[in-house]
Amino acid sequence: MSGLLALLDDVASISKVAAASIDDVAGQAVKAGAKAAGAVIDDAAVTPKYVHGFDASREIPIVWKIARGSLFNKLVILLPVALLLSSFAPWAISPLLMLGGAYLCFEGAEKVAHALGYGDKHDSEEHTHPDGDGAALEEARVAGAIKTDFILSAEIMTIALATIPASDTLMMRALILAVVAVGITAAVYGFVALIVKADDAGVHLARRQNGLSSALGRGIVKVMPRFMKVLTVVGTAAMIWVGGQIVLHGLAELGWSAPYDWVHHQAEAAAHAVPQAPGLTAWAVTAFFDGIFGLVLGLILIPVAHYVINPLLQATVAPLMARLRGA
Numbered sequence: 001m002s003g004l005l006a007l008l009d010d011v012a013s014i015s016k017v018a019a020a021s022i023d024d025v026a027g028q029a030v031k032a033g034a035k036a037a038g039a040v041i042d043d044a045a046v047t048p049k050y051v052h053g054f055d056a057s058r059e060i061p062i063v064w065k066i067a068r069g070s071l072f073n074k075l076v077i078l079l080p081v082a083l084l085l086s087s088f089a090p091w092a093i094s095p096l097l098m099l100g101g102a103y104l105c106f107e108g109a110e111k112v113a114h115a116l117g118y119g120d121k122h123d124s125e126e127h128t129h130p131d132g133d134g135a136a137l138e139e140a141r142v143a144g145a146i147k148t149d150f151i152l153s154a155e156i157m158t159i160a161l162a163t164i165p166a167s168d169t170l171m172m173r174a175l176i177l178a179v180v181a182v183g184i185t186a187a188v189y190g191f192v193a194l195i196v197k198a199d200d201a202g203v204h205l206a207r208r209q210n211g212l213s214s215a216l217g218r219g220i221v222k223v224m225p226r227f228m229k230v231l232t233v234v235g236t237a238a239m240i241w242v243g244g245q246i247v248l249h250g251l252a253e254l255g256w257s258a259p260y261d262w263v264h265h266q267a268e269a270a271a272h273a274v275p276q277a278p279g280l281t282a283w284a285v286t287a288f289f290d291g292i293f294g295l296v297l298g299l300i301l302i303p304v305a306h307y308v309i310n311p312l313l314q315a316t317v318a319p320l321m322a323r324l325r326g327a
Contacts, residue, residue: 050062050066050144066142066145075152079181083174094250094254100155101242102245105239105302156180157181198224242293263289309316
């Protein structure tokens with residue numbers, strides 16, 4: 001009997017440790033996901049355009065295909081790479097994070113430039129005027145969406161990795177990254193599925209004879225285009241803000257802390273000036289200056305990307321890929 005009681009006590013102890021570990025994984029995953037808000041919001045804002053123009057019966061299957069590709073990106077490709085980096089090259093995480101932050105700034109600034117009438121708008125037109133064979137076009141759209149998702153997923157996973165304490169075990173890091181990958185993918189593409197089907201639901205309700213249901217349906221149909229515009233604006237702002245924050249923080253870690261310290265000082269001064277809501281005020285001021293920095297950096301990177309980086313990639317990577325395909 002004493003042996004059985006000892007065994008039960010050991011099982012209880014192990015269960016407590018396991019429960020604590022699960023809570024720790026969940027807590028750190030939520031924290032990491034919150035840090036990746038900019039990329040997450042932009043992912044949700046960008047994806048609905050890939051189903052535009054298709055029959056309503058194909059919308060959810062297309063979203064599901066993109067979601068599966070996103071999970072593959074995160075779990076099969078990016079998670080092992082992140083674990084290798086954290087184990088053998090932790091010094092590379094901050095520069096890679098800054099590179100991803102600069103990319104967010106560039107993407108956000110380019111969207112701002114397009115909204116103001118500058119730059120080439122071929123990307124938006126590519127996804128709003130489908131033509132050709134439906135199945136082939138669907139596959140091309142899905143492939144393009146998964147390629148775009150890979151960049152955003154890489155940023156999400158890198159941000160998540162940077163929030164995990166260095167003292168955590170490899171298994172703990174893997175679990176946290178896996179929870180982030182699955183949780184964010186489910187949240188983003190579940191939200192996207194709701195968005196793309198909202199119009200259909202609105203039309204269905206509008207056709208009902210019930211006055212309240214009909215009015216609700218008409219309201220949904222009327223509101224959704226405006227909602228998508230708001231989502232796009234919020235997504236762009238979040239990209240620029242988070243990208244600027246990442247780069248400023250990275251510069252401070254690399255030894256140039258003056259810009260980061262200045263923003264921190266302004267936030268503290270604003271918090272003291274508004275004692276009724278110091279935390280909210282400090283966050284708003286920090287986000288504002290991070291966003292200004294991110295926008296300026298992104299605008300600087302636009303010509304660099306178009307006239308230096310893109311031609312360099314075309315001259316080096318494109319011929320290499322062509323030779324690999326030929327082989």
